[in-house]
Amino acid sequence: MAREKKIDMVILGLLSHEDLSGYDIKKRIDSMISFFWKGSFGNIYPALKDMEEAGLVNRISESDSGREKIIYKITDKGSESLKDWLKDEQAVNEIRYETLLKLFFGGALDKAVSLANIEQFENKVKGDLRLLKGYCENLKEHLDNDDHMYYYLTASFGVETYEAYLKWCMKAKKILKNGVV
Amino acid sequence: MAREKKIDMVILGLLSHEDLSGYDIKKRIDSMISFFWKGSFGNIYPALKDMEEAGLVNRISESDSGREKIIYKITDKGSESLKDWLKDEQAVNEIRYETLLKLFFGGALDKAVSLANIEQFENKVKGDLRLLKGYCENLKEHLDNDDHMYYYLTASFGVETYEAYLKWCMKAKKILKNGVV
DNA sequence: AAGCAGATATATCAAAATGATATATTAGGG
DNA sequence: CCCTAATATATCATTTTGATATATCTGCTT
Numbered sequence: 001m002a003r004e005k006k007i008d009m010v011i012l013g014l015l016s017h018e019d020l021s022g023y024d025i026k027k028r029i030d031s032m033i034s035f036f037w038k039g040s041f042g043n044i045y046p047a048l049k050d051m052e053e054a055g056l057v058n059r060i061s062e063s064d065s066g067r068e069k070i071i072y073k074i075t076d077k078g079s080e081s082l083k084d085w086l087k088d089e090q091a092v093n094e095i096r097y098e099t100l101l102k103l104f105f106g107g108a109l110d111k112a113v114s115l116a117n118i119e120q121f122e123n124k125v126k127g128d129l130r131l132l133k134g135y136c137e138n139l140k141e142h143l144d145n146d147d148h149m150y151y152y153l154t155a156s157f158g159v160e161t162y163e164a165y166l167k168w169c170m171k172a173k174k175i176l177k178n179g180v181v
Numbered sequence: 182m183a184r185e186k187k188i189d190m191v192i193l194g195l196l197s198h199e200d201l202s203g204y205d206i207k208k209r210i211d212s213m214i215s216f217f218w219k220g221s222f223g224n225i226y227p228a229l230k231d232m233e234e235a236g237l238v239n240r241i242s243e244s245d246s247g248r249e250k251i252i253y254k255i256t257d258k259g260s261e262s263l264k265d266w267l268k269d270e271q272a273v274n275e276i277r278y279e280t281l282l283k284l285f286f287g288g289a290l291d292k293a294v295s296l297a298n299i300e301q302f303e304n305k306v307k308g309d310l311r312l313l314k315g316y317c318e319n320l321k322e323h324l325d326n327d328d329h330m331y332y333y334l335t336a337s338f339g340v341e342t343y344e345a346y347l348k349w350c351m352k353a354k355k356i357l358k359n360g361v362v
Numbered sequence: 363a364a365g366c367a368g369a370t371a372t373a374t375c376a377a378a379a380t381g382a383t384a385t386a387t388t389a390g391g392g
Numbered sequence: 393c394c395c396t397a398a399t400a401t402a403t404c405a406t407t408t409t410g411a412t413a414t415a416t417c418t419g420c421t422t
Contacts, residue, residue, distance in 0.1 A: 005377085007379080013282070013289075021400075021401090022401070023401075027399095033281075033282070035276070036277065036281045038380085040381065040382095041401075042379075042402090042403080043379055067386090067387055067399080067400075079289070082286070086286065086287065086290050086294055086298075087290065089298055091278075091298065092277075093276075093277070093279055093280050095216075095274075095275070096217065096218060096274070096275050096277070097218070098272035099274050100218070101194070101214070102266070104194065105194035107331050108197050108263060109267050114331075117267075117272065120270040149356065150285055153285075153353050153356060154281050154284055154285050156349065157278075157353070160348055160349040164341045165341075168337065168342070175333075179330070186408095188407085202371070202372090203371075203373095205371095219408090220408090222372075223373090226374085248371075248417065249415090249416085250370085
């Protein structure tokens with residue numbers, strides 16, 4: 001089986017809901033799943049080209065006006081490819097936290113530096129948590145709608161983990177200041 | 182200011198504690214920080230070469246016996262570079278969770294598929310949490326030692342977040358099964 | 363003592379992701 | 393009418409990832 005690029009699956013997933021251009025896809029990624037997945041023009045546009053060649057998507061319109069805009073539609077083959085990936089229980093989940101990296105090596109400098117890094121992290125998390133809670137409250141009202149429910153589930157993952165981050169921040173600051181648990 | 186590769190900082194951070202070979206560095210990354218950061222031979226060895234040229238590290242021994250082994254030592258310049266990075270409060274923190282991606286697009290298939298994906302994730306997390314809790318309990322005894330304290334802080338981040346993951350798993354499974362909050 | 367598996371050790375490569383930049387068009391506000 | 397911001401595609405250098413190649417050494421078994 002050919003190794004699948006993750007960005008391909010993201011694109012197919014989005015196209016399974018609606019026809020989109022590369023630019024639209026980038027916007028959807030940024031607004032809906034950016035807190036746990038990212039995409040860039042640098043991999044979206046080449047992926048669309050490759051997938052068109054492979055018959056997973058079709059371009060269904062191009063430049064209605066003078067402005068160029070290429071809208072893509074998922075094909076049956078693309079849909080099958082998406083489902084195969086969804087059914088495969090293997091999943092790579094990873095975090096990449098520079099804040100933790102700096103903390104781990106914090107011994108090279110005064111504890112005040114580590115404290116500042118944690119506080120910086122804490123503030124960022126507080127802002128993001130506010131946003132995610134907002135999404136969740138709106139989505140909660142429409143759990144009968146499947147699309148909203150799946151969106152709600154991922155957003156609530158964010159809420160749950162960000163709250164844990166804040167809990168950890170308080171604990172970590174205390175330990176750094178007092179050296180106690 | 183030159184853009185710094187993250188792997189460079191990881192290597193300098195590790196070398197600030199002890200002299201190491203590229204292979205040693207990979208082992209340290211895998212055993213101590215792999216749950217929030219990764220490294221591969223493919224970027225470690227080239228990074229060591231580049232940093233040696235830039236005067237951030239020195240090779241202090243090579244092939245005592247017939248077996249080739251290059252040990253690196255951090256230089257003053259390397260140490261400064263590490264400290265500059267630590268002092269910079271900017272930090273990129275990102276998660277990349279394929280499980281959430283599959284859940285987000287789960288509507289394309291039966292809910293049983295999403296449930297299976299969550300359960301797979303849950304089992305993985307349970308195992309990892311057990312490990313992290315073990316580390317934490319050992320490290321907790323030595324918070325007076327700075328190195329152990331910084332290690333403890335990062336490990337306890339893992340414990341806190343993994344516990345939140347499990348809490349979310351239970352909630353998510355309930356919603357998928359019953360459609361309620 | 364021979365043989366073999368597994369750990370040690372460095373190196374390299376294709377593929378993928380990242381982040382930035384280039385280019386051009388269009389819509390809306392002042 | 394001009395300017396800014398948003399729309400839209402495309403490309404590129406840099407970095408990371410994951411796999412593989414090559415060779416040595418250690419410890420265990422037979």
